[in-house]
Every structure is written in structure tokens, then in C-alpha cells.
Amino acid sequence: MTDTQISTHDAAADARNDDILIYVDGDLVPRAEAKVSVYDSGFMLGDGIWEGLRLYDGYLSFLDEHLDRLFEAALYIDLDIGKTRAELVQAIHQTLDANAMTTDVHLRVMVTRGRKKKPFQHPQLSVFGSTIVIIAEHSKPDENAIHRGIRLHTVPHHRGLPLTQDSKLNSHSKLNCIIALNHALRAGADEALMLDPFGFVNTTNACNLFIVRKGVVWTSTGDYCMNGITRQKVIDLCCENDIPVFERNYSLVDTYGADEVFLTGTFGAQTPVFEVDGRVIGGGKPGPVFYQIRALYKALIAESRISTS
Template sequence: MSSHSFSAHASEEDIRNDSILIYVNGKLVPKEEAMVSVYDSGFMLGDGIWEGLRVYNGQIAFLEDHLDRLYESAKVLDIPLDMPRADLVKALYGTLEANNMVDDAHLRLMVSRGKKRKPFQDPKLTITKPTIVIIAEHSKPSQEVVDKGMSLFTVHVVRGQPNSQDPKLNSHSKLNCITALIQAQKAGADEALMLDPHGFVSTCNSTNFFIIRKGAVWTSSGKYCMNGITRQKVIDVCHANNIPVYEKDFSLFEVYGADEAFTTGTFGGPVPVINIDGRVIGDGVPGEGVMKIRQLYKQLASNLK
């Protein structure tokens, strides 16, 4: 295992985040005053959904894709998110403007079912509209993580069947992922690699997972993982640049013998992985394939208007 402690979400420290304004139900309030009720569904039950958003050159990358997923998730969970999409976009950009953020910024958009009158599960106990919170931070991904690469550990916690808790839902309920991460960190790794119920490689605890074998890019079938927007954009840039890419079932056998490996997520984009379960991947350093894909992805994300 690696001696360093990294994460796909590792960022540079920025003291400007001490004085940010946070959007809470239509109001921009100082960080110290940004609060929700202890009766809020998100706090009490993990009953909510969220999106992580990244800003490049003053634009929120792939915003329509993220909003599509948010509103669809709200429908799946029967959360009455009746805020028009245009108003939500205005709130997101208004939060960025209030904090003078145009680049190297990350937003977390959270929607819970709302405040309840009793501390129980029943959605009928909800007495307010959905709670909407937007946290925008100055957040530059750590270059050291990209330069050195991460280590992963395969955990016993699996990504389950969609009739248990559908892994495509970006819900506030992340205990299975947190449990997976704890096990990986206890084993000395940076993040967790999770299998699907059939023993095939699925995803990481907070990011999607890819390998490169003989110039071809592989990722899981997508049946048991968050269908990440960065994941899809990486698949798209591979297609657009004649890089073979496959969504398929594969096991740890193919992972340990891969030439390269990397994760994908909104915050860090493609991030190299150089060690999995104590096995050195490829040459043990970030490879040319993932670095090329990082460049292609950043070009796509940065050129959006």
C-alpha cells in the first residue's frame, strides 16, 4: 500500500472558504449561519438527493446533464421539487457570483424532502417544501494526487441490486459507500474498490473506475454503479478520439494485470490509480493513457458555453 493519504476529492487549502455565502432556501447567508432544522428529512433520515458541480471559465460544466439527473431522482423518490429549472440555474450562478467564483470552484447542490413535524420516516409527515442548499467553495484539485496516483483496496461491501437501493440514485444515504471507504482506509489505501453482487468490478466508493489494457479503455457495465456524468463524458471523449472503450463485466484478474487504472468524478476528473490491493498497476506511476484522457476531458469541460 502507498504511504501517502490521497483522495479523488483532495484539494488545495483556500482561506477564502472561511467567509463564503451559502444558499439556503432562497437566501444567501454566511457560512456560520447556514443551517437546517434537526427535523429536516436530509439530516434525520438521509432522505434527499444531491449533485456535485464543477466550474470552468465561469461556466458550470455539463449543467443540463446534472439537472436532468437531479429532477429524475426527485421523481423517483417522489420529492416534490417544483422549483423551475431556470430558477435553480439562476440560484446556482447567483451563489457563484455572490462569492466571486469564476474558476477552480465546486458546488454541492442538495435537495431534501423538507422539514418534518415528527421524527419518523413517513413522507406524509413533511410540512415544508423541499429544502434546497447550495454550497459553493473555492476548490482546486490537488496536483500531487494527479502526479503520484492513488491506491485502492477491494472491500467486502458490494454495490447492491437496484431493488434494494438503486445505485443510480445520487441520494444522501451513502452509508454503504462510507463503510467501504472506512475498510479501505483501515487497510492503508486511499479509496475503496467495490464489486457488484456477481463479483465483477463495479465502482469506487465515491467515483467511477476504469482500467486500460493494451490501449483499450474498460469500465463496468454500469448496472451496479452510479452512472456518473464524468464517466459518460470520458466514454464520449474516447469515442470522439478513436480510443477503444468498452462497458463490460470484468474481474480483479483483468484489473491486477491492467496497464493503467483511473477513477472519474466531477471534482477531480480522471485521476490516476497506481496500486490496487498491494499490486502495482503498470509501471506504478500515472501513465500516458490516463494523462491523455485527462487532457481531452478538461478540453471538453472547459469549452462548454
């Protein structure tokens, strides 16, 4: 990445993260000592699932939705997490408490099929139970990303059909997205714009995508992208606040001519896009619909925190 390239996951360095304790299968260990076996299914095969969470002022935003997605993914890949929802939540809070974390925290909860007795893919070789790792870091999104904007480059690597690997699955197997991102970085962009199998605009390598045309918000049909929780919250907020929104097929022609383009994800919430394939979007600055949605989303976080406190 060059000095001018940015990411939707940019955050200011925080020295407190040097000494964090990481949850590894029930133990809280210093960052430098947090390890899993080379025989672990996640390391060896990418055989695992994960969720990213945000902690705002003591509130884990949309925790139930994240747990729903995690346990649904486990059901799909026949993975026994080895903990109930309540036990997993307890482990998350145990990790936060051990690190004295109260706000502006990003968590990654990872579950793999566990350690294998032989280095092959057969799931029955995972005989030691699942591996659970929880990483919680002091991490606040860089607000400068709003003023600098993201540059996207359309890549030949697409989000595929569910017949291969369903894009709705939040799995450890992210190689397709990493290859796409590398392609975009080599082109001088910040993230990769990925199309669906039929050539319609879909998502980026890391985030869901929205465009705005004449005050109307468009996003993909959702058939070939991650079923993003922030994505759904944005759609819901639009519906509740009389902002026209459509899940539909649309092309690069529609995207290049958009008034606004922005990304959504758990970490950055909403991030504006200023350039797509060298075409400047919205004069290279965030648009009014972006700011309206961002304000509504912040209010939703605050309301949710109060209602659960």
C-alpha cells in the same frame, strides 16, 4: 486518514472559504450560520438528493446533464424540488455572484424532502416543502494526486441490486459507501474498490473506475454504479477519438493485470490509480492513455465554455 493517505477530493486549503455565503432556502447566510432543522428529512433520514458541479472560467460544466440527473432522481423518489430548472439555475448563479466566484469552484446542490412535523420516516410528515442548500467553495483539485496516485483496497461491501437501493441514485443515503471507505482506510488504502453483486469490479466508494489493457479501455457495464457524467464523457471521448472502449464485466484478475487504472468524477475529472490490493499498476505512474483522455477532457471543457459564451 494517515499522513500518506490521499483522496480524489484533495484540494489546497483556501482561506476565502472561511467567509463564504451559503444558499439556504432562498437566503444567503454566512458559513457559520448556515443551518437546517434537526427535523429536516435529510438530517434525520438521509432523505434527499444532490449534485456536484464545477465552475471553470465562468462556465458550469455539463450543467444540463447534472440537472437532468437531479430532476430524474427527484421523480424517482417522489420529491417535489419546489423550483423549476430555470429557478434552480438562478439560485446557483445567485450563490456564485454573492461570493464573487468565477473559476475553480466546486458546488454541491442539495435538496431534501424538507422539515418534518414528527421524527418518523413517512413522507407525508414533511409538510413544510423541500429544503434546498447550495454550497459553493473555492476548490481546485490537487494536481499532486496525479503524481502520487490513488491506492485501492477491495472491500466486502458491494454495490447492490436496484431492488435495495439503486446505485444510479445520487442520494444523501451514502452509508454503504462510507462503511466501505472506512474499511479501506483501515487497510491503509485511499479509497475502497467495490464489486457488484456477482463479484465483478464495479466502482469505488466515490468515483467510477476504468482500466486499460493493451490500449483498450474497459469500464463496468454501468448496471450497478452511479451513472457518472464524467464517466459518460470519457466513454464518448474514446469513441470520438478512436480509443477502443468497452462497457463489460471484468474481474480482479483483469484489474490486477491492467496496464493502467484511473478514476473519474466531477471534482477530480480523472485521477490515476497506482495500486490495487497491494499490486502496483503501470509501474506506479500515470499511463499514456490516461494522459490522452485527460487532455481530451480538458479540451472538451474549453470547447463547451466557448460554445456557451
